Amino acid sequence: MKRVKGGEEGSNGSCSKSPPPDARKKVRRELSEASEVVPASDVSEYDWSRLPQELLLHIFQYLPLLDRAYASQVCRGWNQAFHMPELWRCFEFELNQPASSYLKATHPDLIKQIIKRHSNHLQYVSFKVDSSTESAEAACDILSQLVNCSLKTLGLISTARPSFMEVPKVESSFTRTIIASFLSVCKAKNTNTIVTKQKGILCVADQCHGLRELALNYHLLSDELLLALSSEKHVHLEHLRIDVVSENPGQHFHTIKKSSWDAMVRHSPKFNLVMYFFLYEDEFGPFFNEEIPVTHLYFGRSVSKEVLGRVGLHCPRLVELVVCANGLRPLDEELIRIAKHCTQLSAIGLGECEVSCSAFVEFVKMCGRRLSQLSIMEEVLIPDHKYSLDEIHWEVSKHLGRVWFPDMMPTW
Template identity: 65%
Template sequence: MFSRAHVPARHRLSIRIWQNFAAKQIRVFWDGMPFYVDEEAWNKLFLECGSNDFRGHCSFVSESCGFPLNRMKRGRSKCQHFTPSEGRKKRHRSVPPAHVQTGSSASQRPTEETWGSLPHHVVLHIFQHLSLVDRARASSVCRRWNEVFHIPELWRRFEFELNQPATSYLRSTHPDLIQQIIKRHAQHLQYVSFKVDSCTESAEAACNILSQLVNCTIKTLGLISTARPSFMDVSQSHFVSALTVVFVNSKSLSSIKIDDTPVDDPSLKVLVANNSDTLKLLKMSSCPHVSPAGILCVADQCHGLRELALNYHLLSDELLLALSSEKHVHLEHLRIDVVSENPGQTQFHAIKKSSWDALIHHSPQVSIVMYFFLYEEEFEPFFCEETPVTHLYFGRAVSKDMLGRIGMNCPRLVELVVCANGLEPLDEELIRIAERCTSLTAIGLGECEVTCSGFMEFVKMCGGRLSQLSIMEEVLIPDNTYSIEQIHSEVSKHLGRIWFPDMMPTW
C-alpha cells in the first residue's frame, strides 16, 4: 500500500480493507481511519452489491499473510483476484503491508473521480455497518459520500442521549447534530428513543426535541430514564404538550414506552384518536396521572393492542373484559406492577375470577407477568381465587401463607422469584408449587430457608423441566438426610445437568 505522506490531502480518499481470517473480522481503513465489520456482514455486502462494482474501487490486503489480494490501479476498473488460500500459499513471497514497494506515483494515487464513482448503494451498505460517528467522519471524504450520509434509510432509527456533563459520565448527543436531525431528517425518523439521566434539564431537553418533531412519521417511541425518573420532574403541561405533538403528527405509532412519565388521560385520548388502528404495544408503568378510565379508553379503541404494561391500580374487570372482546386481537403480554409506596395507606382491589377467565378464553397464550413490591400485610387481596399469572417476582419479603396460595391458585405459573421470606422453612409451600404448577420451569430463592430434604423433594417432582434453578447456598439447611455437599450431585442427577448452588461473593 502507498504511504499517506506521498499523497496530497485532497487525494487521501483510499479504502484499505484488511481481512483477519482467524478472527473472521474485516478492518476497513477509510481515509486512514480504521473501522471494523464482521466477515459475515462483509460477505453479505459483496453478494448484495456485486463484487465487480466494489472490488474495482478497493485494495484488499490479508492481515494473516500480508499479501495484496487486489491492487488498485489508477484508471483501471479490473483488478487481479486471489482467493485467501492462494494468498496463504504465497506467504513466503509476500511483503508486509507497511513495506510494499510501489510503482510509479501515478498508479499510486486514486483520484477523487474514482471514489466519486463508487455506486451509491455500495457506500450505503458500508455506512449501515458503521456507527454514527464513523459515518460522519466518512461523509467528509467527498461530496458523493456526504450525499449518501443524508440518505433517509440511514436516519430511520435514532437514539437521543441527553446527559448533563456535571453529573453523568455518559456521552450526550451533540446539540449541533440534534439541530441537523430536526432540520434535515425529522421526516425520516421512524424508530426514536430518548435516554436521559437523573437531571431535570435532560428531561426538559428531550421534551424540547419532541415538540419540534412536527413533520415526523414515527412508528416507535421510547422515553427511558436511566437513573431516577427525571421526566416526573418536568412540568406536566410541558411534557404533555410535547408528547401530543408526536401523537398528532405521527399517524402510524405502533409501539410506545412511556414508563415513569406524567402522561395523562387527555393525551391518551389524542393518542387513540390518531393511532388507534396501528398501536400494538403500550408500556406505561408508574404513570400516576392516568386513571382506569384513561387506560380503558385505549383498550376499547385500540383493537390491535398486543402488549400492555401498567400499574395494578389501573387494572380493572372492565379493562380485562375490553381486552377480551371479539373485536380485539389476542393479547400476547400483560405486565402488572403492584407497588406500595406508603404501607397501610394503599388499598388494593380484587379482580374477579370471571374476568380472568374471559381473558384466558380469548387469549389462551397470553403471558401475565406480575411484579410485587408490597409489605406482608398488603397481600390479602391477591391469589385468593385462581389467577392465570405466568411469571411472579417478589421484590420484598413475602409470607408463607402467600406462597401457599400461589401453589393452590396459580396453575399457569412458569417462573417464580422470591427475594426474601424470613426464617421459616418453605418445604411445604415449594412441594405444593411443584405438585400443582406443572408448567413451572424457573425458580429463584433469595433470603429464604429450605431444608435439604424439602429442596430435594421439590427437585424430584419438577425434574428436568427446571431450566433455571437459582438458590443461594445459605438458603439450604442441612438435615439428617442430605448435607450441603450431597445436594450438588443429587440435584444434578435429577436435572440431567451439572448444578451448583449460588455462592455469596466474599467482597
C-alpha cells in the same frame, strides 16, 4: 419494548450494527482491489472521496454518530453517504435538561436535521427523557412532527419519575400527540410492542390493531383498564408485563379485582402475565389474596414466607418463579404448596433463602420432568437426616431425567 434485531445502540442515539459476514468479505475484497490498482508509493495521492457509496455505507455502519458527523465534513461524497437512509432506520432521542440531569442531550440542530431529512426513514424510535416538563414538551413536539414516518417500534423511557402525568398541559399535549396524530401511523397494523407511561393506553389499544405486548408500571394498572382491554375485539395480548416498584418504604398499592383478571383471561386465554416485584416486605398486603393469572413471577427483594404461601394458593397459571431473597426461615411448606397447586411450573430460581434437602427432593419429585430450568444456589439447600449435599444431586437428577448440580452463582 422489543429490542431492535441485528443492532446495538450506539453513542448519541444512533444504532451501530456490524455488517454480516458476506458484507465484510465484500468490503475486504473491494479494499484489496483498490490497493492493487493504486501503487503503494501513490497511496498518499489516492482520492478517498471516490470510494463507492456501498463501501462507505459499510464503513459508516461501524462508526458512532459523532464520528460519522465528522467524516461527513471531509467531502461532498462522504456527506451524501452520511445521509443514506440505511443509516437512519433507528434513533434514540435523548431529551435532558442540563440543570436537572448529568446526561447528554441530543443537539437541537441534529433533531431538526433528522426531522427534515430522515423522518421517512425512521422505523425504530425511542425517547429517553428526564423528569422535567421541558423534556416532556420537547418529546411531544418531536412526536407531532413524525406523523408520517413508518415506525415499527416506539419506546418511551424515563430516567426518573416522568412528568407527563403530573402536569396537565404536558399530559394533554402528550396524550393528544400520540393518540390523535402519531398513532395514525399504527393504523397500518405494524406496531407490535409499545412501552408507555401515560393515560392513553386505552386509545393505544384502540388504534394499534397489531398490539400484542404491553408493558407498564403497576400504578397505571386498574380494573377499568383490564376490562377495556378485554373488550377490544382486535387486541389479544400475548404478553402483559407489570413492574411493581416501591419508590419509598411503606408506599400504598391498590388492589386489582379477581373479576377483572378473569375477564382478561377469557379474552386472551393464552396471554403471559409477567410481574416484577421490587417491594419491601410490609408492602405486599394487596397482593396474592385472590387468584391472579400470573405466569412469570420475579421477586427482586426479600419476600416473606407468608407471601410465598399465598403465591402457592392463588397462582395456578404460574410457569416461572424467581425468589432472590427470603431470609433464614426454611421454605419447605411453601415450596411443597407451590408444587401441588402450580401444576404448570417449569422453571424456578432460589437464592439467599433456605430449603431442607428432603423438602427440595419432594418438590422436584412432585413437579417431575417438566422442570426445564432449576437454578438453586448451593447455600439454599440445608442437609438433613435424609440427604447430604453430596447425595442430593443424584436424587434430584433421577427425578429430572438429566444430570443436575446446585449453582455456585445465580444464573437468572
